[in-house]
Amino acid sequence: MSCLVALTFASAAALGNAQNSTPREPEPEQPDFAFISGSAYTQVNQSVQIIHQTGYGTRRSTVPGGRRDADDFLFFFRTEWGLTGRLELDVVTPVRGSRERLNGVTAASDFAYADSLIGLRYQFLSEDTRPLTLTMGPQLILPTGSVERGTGNGSAGFAWDVAASKDWGGPAFLYSTFNYSLLPSASDTTPGSARKFSLQGTEWAAALGLRALERPSNGRKHDVHVFLEVGGGWDQEVEPGFTAGSRRGVLSWVASAGVRYGFQTPRKTLIEIGVAVPIGLGPNGPKKGILVQFQFEKLFQQEAR
Secondary structure (H helix, E strand, O other): OHHHHHHHOOOOOOOOOOOOOOOOOOOOOOOOEOOOOEOOOOOOOOEEEEEEEEEEEEEEEEEOOEEEEEEEEEEEEEEEEEOOOOEEEEEEEEEEEEEEEEOOEEEEEEEEEOOEEEEEEEEEEOOOOOOOEEEEEEEEEEOOOOOOOOOOOOOOEEEEEEEEEEEOOOOEEEEEEEEEEEEEEEEOOOOOOOOEEEEEEEEEEEEEEEEEEEEEEOOEEEEEEEEEEEEEEEEEEEEOOOOOOEEEEEEEEEEEEEEEEEEEOOOOEEEEEEEEEEEEEOOOOOOEEEEEEEEEEEEOOOOOO
16 A cells, blocks of 8 residues: 555556466566565465565755754555465554654654555456556545544545566566555644535655666575655645544655665575665655555465466
8 A cells, every 4th residue: 555655754557368378387576565565466375475564754944943854754564465466455553643843842742543554456457468567546644643642543445556577587677556545534634623525635756766686596586676656646645724624635656766675585485674764745744754664475275386
C-alpha cells in the first residue's frame, strides 16, 4: 500500500486475459515491494512475506524566536499471504508519530496506532503470456488510529489498488502503483465538533529497479538491488476551525534512492534489508528523511511442477 508511505513523505494499461500460463517452480526471489512503490507481483501459493518499514522525515523552517523542526515518523508491518498463485491477502498495521521542536527543544510529541488496512489483490495479467503484469483489488480501511493524536480519521473506508510491473529479465525492472481511497464519514478534528466529512485520496508511485548484483552459490543466492523512485499523492484532510473544521486538499511529491541486500536460502527463505533516502518536493510534508526496511519471505509448500 503506497499511500502509507506517502503519508509520511508523500498505471498501466493492457488488453486481454492471461491464459495457459506456463507452470514455474515457486521462487521468492522477485522483489515485490520497493520503498515507496509496490509491484504487481503477488505471493506464490502457500507463501508469506512480512515487511517492516521504519520511516523518519523532517522539515525545518524559520519562525519568530528561532528554528522550528517538524518531524514525522511511520512504523508499519505489511503481511502478504499467497492464497493461490494469483490471489494475495494483504494486512497492514501502522504506527504514526509527530514531533515539533523549537530551537532543538521538543514542544509537542504524539505517537499512536494509525488506520489499518486489509486487502485482496488478484493478478489479472502475467508476463508469462502478456507484455506486463497487472494486479488490482479492493482494500478495507479500518479506523484503528487516533483522531485526537492525528493518526486516524475515525471512519472506516474503502480503497482500490492497481499495480503494473515489467521485468525485462536483465538488469532492470519497473514497478508502478496507483491507489484511490474513500472515507465516507471522517471525524472533525475540531474539539467538540460532531461534524463528519467525506474524504477522498489518490496515491501514485513508480520505481526503476536495477540488479547491481545477483550471485547464486550452492543453492543459496545473494543479490543487491538499487531503486530509483518517484511518488506523490493528493489527499483530502480536515482542517480544524473555531467551531467546526473544513475540508482541504493537499498535494505532495517525493523522490527517493535506495539500496537493498537480499539472501535466499536453499529452502527458499528470503531475507532482505535495505535503506532509502527520500526527498520531499514542494511545500507539503517532510523535506528529507530516511527509510529502513526489512523483509522476510517463507515458502511453506512446494507446488507440483
